[in-house]
Amino acid sequence: MDTQKIIDDARSMLRKVAEPLGIRSEAEDNNKDNSQETKELSLNDTEKGQDKSGNVVILYGLSTCPWCKKARNFFMEKDVTLDYIEYDKADEDTRKSIEEECSSHMEKLAFPVAIYGDDVVVGYDPKKYADLIKR
Amino acid sequence: MDTKKRMEQLRTMFERVVDPLGYKFSPDEEIVEFLLEQEVMLEKENGSPYCPCQGLTGERDHDMKLVCPCIPFHREHYDAMKRCWCGLYVHKDVKDPDSLIQIPLKEFLESRNKE
């Protein structure tokens, strides 16, 4: 196990404890200036579920959107790794890449957007979500 | 200004806008309260009560079409869902807003083109 992995795991554990208390890690904020490959993961919540499959659902949302929270809750209860990124809280580069990704699917910036492999589901739809992770 | 007070002001103003379009506030009062509160926050931070469920890009042309109520700029799409994207407004005949789903724009356009 490399050092970065240990740091990331520790950060993830601490975040789970600190988040409900409304505390954010300073190291996490500082990490924004740090142009490493790990940047995207540390910018927003990376929820580690029971990661047996190694399958990752990327979920784009907004901090102000109730359907995004419902979508997040849906995937957190499933056997997938969830990468939840809030567009409105992300940095400029991440926002641009989300914009590009959405327009490549011929969609506007309507959230939530769930991406699993090549499949995309726009809008909160538990039925489609269940189908999505079955594939 | 006090958030609650501003929420009530928005409610009064927006009611007048959506009524002639055939919409009303969702009967789900909990979601209405939550969304209006988000809009007041967005107004404080970004200057206007934007849709809480659609992303701003900073380009005026794009963002102005997302100021609540944004129904006029997405009329056909919302009419097909009988609700607006965030669910703050629903068609006047809707009693059970939970039965309405968000139809992705792409899906809506494809089904419209088939007809």
Add this chain to the structure above:
Amino acid sequence: MVRESMSVFAIKENELADGEKKPLLIDGRKVLMIRQEGDFFALSNLCPHMECPLSKGTLEKHMIICPCHDWRFDIRTGEFLDAKEIKAHVYETKLVDGSVYISMENLEGSEK
């Protein structure tokens, strides 16, 4: 309900050049007077969206664009161009001996 149509003096003809607009307070109501292509148009100065003053907006021919959120209205009918069901209240105007009068009928249900 008795509907009365009442002509109220609004502005002198020579106070407003062509292509210009001016906010007025008439009988306690916020009215926007516009002179365009020789004609006078009067409509509520409050945008039906969030009550922003249309007088601070941009006039392009017979269209006024709200300064707050770019909602566009036809100054002849008051119609919002993206949804005609939404209207800014319009007042009839008439020019008599160098003075512009507006018609204050339909008092009920009109804006402040």
